[in-house]
Amino acid sequence: MFKADDLAVFPVDLWIQQGVSWLALNLRPFFLAIKWPIESLLGLNDWIFHAVHFPIFVVAFFLIAWRLSTLGIAVFSAVSLIVIAMLGVWNEAMTTLSLISTAIVFCAVVGIPIGIWCARSDRVWNVVRPILDIMQTTPSFVYLVPVVMLFGVGTVPGEVAVVTAAAPPLIRFTNLGIRMVEREIVEAGLAFGADRRQLLFEIQLPLAIPTILGGLNQTVLTAMVLSVVVAMIGAEGLGLVVLQGLGRLDVGRAAVGGIAIVLLAMVLDRVTQQMATPRKSGRPAERGSLMRTVVRVFRGGRPDETVQVVTRAKEAL
């Protein structure tokens, strides 16, 4: 019988190897230009997260979470952080948080303007959309290949992977949010003589904010997943705990990493999801009963979302 192995094999690996070497050599300034700001901000964030003392951090996180979402979610966040500390992976969790927070900053700074640009020009959107499709259907695992080839291994290349993987949802939702603004309201803006800038800042962006925050939620979760996956290319953090546990067949250690990851993912998801929920009336009434919010945190606003986070976190391992 004629077997697949009998076919002459194209030396694709060699071609790519050479191509990438050429790219790395000739476009070095370009890649450095990408890497430098990421490296700097990551270094700063990492330093801050590790420098702040544990109790202060928990209290600060509690207050911020309360401000951004609800008291119930803030309480849940604080408790989760304490549990993570008691699991003995506080430092790793802080590294993961710095990876995620850095990614959020870059995704917002790059993703939102790109999203706006896409919303205002069909031509741009037609170009960007297939790229986003490819980026979002590529398994996070495969992401690592080009990153390693172009940026090498370690925490900073890992962060590059996190940023590139987490940006697409924000771009998509920003574009969607702006395009979804009621036509009549946009026309009201035009009819009263708004120019393009006024239209954007007075009407389109403000009305797109709930959708953009929904995209931010997706971006945070993607960043969470990727920040774990990039342990495979040598990035530090909770992912590394799991990876090392598995490598040494230390199931207990791996599980500890896993639990911490799930808790962190839930905290970030609940806080950002709550931000995306539009509040109509004043905030005090919204805060409602503590118990109800706690229940909601566990059940989740969107029932399958928690499951999804968990499965994605697992899948990431």
Add this chain to the structure above:
Amino acid sequence: MTERLEIKNLYKIFSDAPGPALEMLAKGSGKSEVFEKLGVVVGLNNVSLTVPQGAVYMIMGLSGSGKSTFARCVNRLNEPSAGQVLLDGRDIVPIGEAELREVRRTRISMVFQHFALLPNKRVIDNVEFGLKLRGVPAAERRRRAEEVLTVVGLARWGYHFPHELSGGMRQRVGLARALATDADILIMDEAFSALDPLIRTEMQDELLRLQRTLHKTILFITHDFQEALKLGTRIAIMSEGELVRDGTPQSIVLEPGSDYVAAFTREIDRSRLFDARLAMRPAEPVLKSAQGTLVGEAGGFGFMLDGNGKVLGVVDAGGLGRARAGGEIGALSADYVSVSPGAKLIEVARNYRDGRPIAVIDDDGRFIGTLGADDILARIASTAPQAVTGERHVQG
């Protein structure tokens, strides 16, 4: 009255290349033919219209007839494919973006069917919107917004959010936003169509009340003929992107001119539309005496007028007959009802008492005609007014 807005031979083709469609229309084809042949939608087909300062010009027609397209071409939310939109004699179709923005900020404002308020802004901020775009300083636009909110009766609601208001109140905000810019032309596209019937009537009355003091030039789009009759000083009726009839409310109901228009007028309550001037019989002099001039018709009452046309008194049919025969008129009676020529027939009917004559008296106090119960009935029932008029002459 001066002409504020003049639309000349306006065409709108929904296509990037309107040329062929315009050619077909110029050769006399209609909207459906163009669509069949070229697959291109015609929004407006050669519409010309003159809107005088202070008019409430109603654009009426079935859904899809091109009303909104027309309104939106006036402030160029839709770009006209051909034709002119003259604002105080100056064509605004060819002007550039910056100038167009200036026109929209200061001359033409708009009220939307679904209000189109910014849900994230308070009522007062919504009202300030146009002024903010124009760059009016914060304090000044706040003052102006509060003023306008008072005018529309929402003084207490400025610091609430739109979702806290009822539909009617939201549209008052929409109206306030349009009034705040001091634009003298208001485009209202189905502005009251989304409201409940009662609220709608209330808003119509409110608009009429405001218009009495503001004297804006209003282009009001509606698919409701009743609304058109109630609000309009003039009505233009559209069909298939064309203007098929244009005139005063009374004249359109009197002479629809086509089945399409007649279909709208059929169910109309004529007693609330037609006025005394339309139903009355003009005064025909019977004789001059030392007392004054006696006017009247056989079988009806006679009115004795002085040299200025003022009513001195009434004589009954018997007295009138005797006067014709050259006899004594008898004593004049003061027992008659006077109505103004603009009084709607429904009001005239309310004042009607059996056996009492009605005198139509103009603003200067001059007698210009009379009408009886039969005249009122004939007018409010008429679908073919010409025939009724003819019959009356036969009687007379």
